[in-house]
Amino acid sequence: MTATTIDTAVTSSKEPDGAPRVANLDILRGLAILGILFMNINDMGQSMTASFGDIRHLGWTTADQVAWAIREVLANGTARGLLQLLFGVGMVILTDRAAGAAATRWQLLRGYWWRNLVLFVLGVAHMYLLLWPGDILHTYALAAMVAVLFRRLRPRWLLTVGLIFAVLQLVGGGFFGYYRTVQLERSVATAQAEQRAGRTLSAEQKKELAAAAKSEKASAQRDAERAQKIATEDKGRLGSARDWALAQTNVSLTRFPTFEEIFSVWESLSFMLIGAALWKLGILGGARSRGFYVRLAAVAYLIGVPLRAIGAWEQMQFGDGPYLYWATNEVARLAMTLGHVGLVYALLASARGMRLLRPFEAAGRTALTIYIAQTLICLWVLYPPFGLHLYREQGWAALMLTALALNAALLWGANWWVRHYRIAPVEWLWRSIVEGRRLPFRKRAPLGKGSLPLPA
Secondary structure, three states: OOOOOOOOOEEEEEOOOOOEEEHHHHHHHHHHHHHHHHHHHHHHHOOHHHHOOOHHHHOOOHHHHHHHHHHHHHHOOHHHHHHHHHHHHHHHHHHHHHHOOOOOHHHHHHHHHHHHHHHHHHHHHHHHOOOOOOOOHHHHHHHHHHHHHHOOOOHHHHHHHHHHHHHHHHHHHHHHHHHHHHHHHHHHHHHHHHHHOOOOOOHHHHHHHHHHHHHHHHHHHHHHHHHHHHHHHHHHHOOOHHHHHHHHHHHHHHHOOOOOHHHHHHHHHHHHHHHHHHHHOOOOOOOOOHHHHHHHHHHHHHHHHHHHHHHHHHHOOOOOOOOOHHHHHHHHHHHHHHHHHHHHHHHHOOHHHHHHHOOHHHHHHOHHHHHHHHHHHHHHHHOOOOOOOOOOOOOHHHHHHHHHHHHHHHHHHHHHHHHHEOOOHHHHHHHHHHHOOOOOOEOOOOOOOOOOOOOO
């Protein structure tokens, strides 16, 4: 590896099912799966309803505000974004690999759909057996089954379709969310001034005043309903084991199966197509120069950081808007995610950066197991009523520090595991089901003088 190029070599080991491992992609995946805990731990240690509503409910000391703002600007949605991009990369790698063995296009699609159907079932089990409402596996599986239909498109078309999906929020949220709300507020202010002056209002002005009154009433009702849901969730998760399980299940039912799942799949699909395009262009494979990745990070952060900072400030006003981030949230998320890609690959282009990031390769190889382990540790040990019972005991700052400590332990554990085993437990289960056979688990012991090879 030189100072201006990145080592894109496949690691020396392969998965037991024969799939190759690409070190750089595993490093990105490892960073993403550990980063996801910073997004999830607040929903495990406090009310998930509050996380998407009144963030002050989770603690709002100065330290909490700083922790939340850093998380919001630098991390919110970007770990998810990286995983979505990598799903698109994996879709291309896996289907290209399978294309040589598949006799027909239908056989190729059937194999890929079966792989993701198994992942979908694991995700649903994650939600309703391990009781984690924030599962992403089932959503990614559904999105991947759609994304594979686009696999043969050229990079520019993959990128075009993916960006169109991604920026629809900019158009919809910008027009219907921000612009129309600003326009209505101005019209209402004019009508109210006319009314105070004793002038006769037009039919249109009366209609606008009625709509504003209705909207204000609906907003107050939503706030009251949200407060009630938060109180109900807190009561359930602070109660008995049965109350806790019911509370978790009720939150899961608000996510899947519901109509809102379509929007989650749509969001994931857009990033997967972009990821597939960036892989075909050599960008996500690390094939470009270090200067390219430095420029990518700089441009992406110049777009993403200001938009994220404005969005964080707007949310901290705790009003009804209109807010700019309603329109720019997805664009900012994409920009920040690409900024992180550029930063990682710029670091990987140096020997020092490679040494710094190399431990995360193990986390990438064991990502699915780490994801489930995060749930088991947080949801079943730290925060449930039958565990350490820390639910509602930590604010934003303490939650982020807890996530940092857990990630350090999981990173160490992942590196220990890959030294001794060929595949992580949950990955082994998933791929054994997909392959229809029991995959080898342990690494073969090194052969010494007079020793015999061990069976896989």
